[in-house]
Amino acid sequence: MQVIERKCPKCHKDYSRTVNWVQSLEKHLARKNPCDSPPGTKYIRELKVPDIHVPSLDSIVWKKSKPSGLLHCDVGPWVLRDVFSKRENICFVQPNIAKNEIIVKVSKDRVITVTIDGFIKEFVNHVFLKRFDFTHEEHLRAWLRDNCIDTDSEWDGTFPETSIYFDEQGYKIKIEPDFMIHMRRAIRAFSIMQTSIDRYTIKRALIHFREDSA
Numbered sequence: 001m002q003v004i005e006r007k008c009p010k011c012h013k014d015y016s017r018t019v020n021w022v023q024s025l026e027k028h029l030a031r032k033n034p035c036d037s038p039p040g041t042k043y044i045r046e047l048k049v050p051d052i053h054v055p056s057l058d059s060i061v062w063k064k065s066k067p068s069g070l071l072h073c074d075v076g077p078w079v080l081r082d083v084f085s086k087r088e089n090i091c092f093v094q095p096n097i098a099k100n101e102i103i104v105k106v107s108k109d110r111v112i113t114v115t116i117d118g119f120i121k122e123f124v125n126h127v128f129l130k131r132f133d134f135t136h137e138e139h140l141r142a143w144l145r146d147n148c149i150d151t152d153s154e155w156d157g158t159f160p161e162t163s164i165y166f167d168e169q170g171y172k173i174k175i176e177p178d179f180m181i182h183m184r185r186a187i188r189a190f191s192i193m194q195t196s197i198d199r200y201t202i203k204r205a206l207i208h209f210r211e212d213s214a
Helices: 021-029 072-084 116-131 138-146 178-193 196-213
Strands: 102-107 110-114 163-166 172-175
Touching: 072 116, 072 138, 072 178, 102 116, 102 196, 110 116, 110 196, 116 178
Parallel strands: none
Antiparallel strands: 102 110, 163 172
């Protein structure tokens, strides 16, 4: 009767006392870092890809339910917080909150890395302008136009620069990019609230998706 060898043919590691020795040996032989690698060979880290579903900005499901009494500058941040308060809608991550970098899945086949301002632009075009109901919101529309956002067309990401001038009565008037200022704060606050484990998990899932789509 033929005796089946229960050792690795390369390094001769013995699996004879392992219950599921066939599976263990197969796993050993399928390693990314072969047991017979020459000295000095660069080690390949085997990172587990999180088994989670990451949606895309253009697939987010959300309906307007804006509470009354919000200032115009608080509407955008409120929408962002409300949309991403639902775990099934989270499709972006700021891996390192000290850096101006966000990884986001904008469509079913596209993951990109952008700045915070770049992410705000994608959020406005894919979610805010498409999902928010601007009916009877003429004052909000006018305020957004002052911030270079036309609710009837795609936004190019332009926003007003901070400037100071004096009116006819001699009062100092300061113009700021209020929409962008408040949206940046909302995104940073959201990122800070995420745990490092959540950020790592979403980052790995997004990067793996981008590599598979390349």
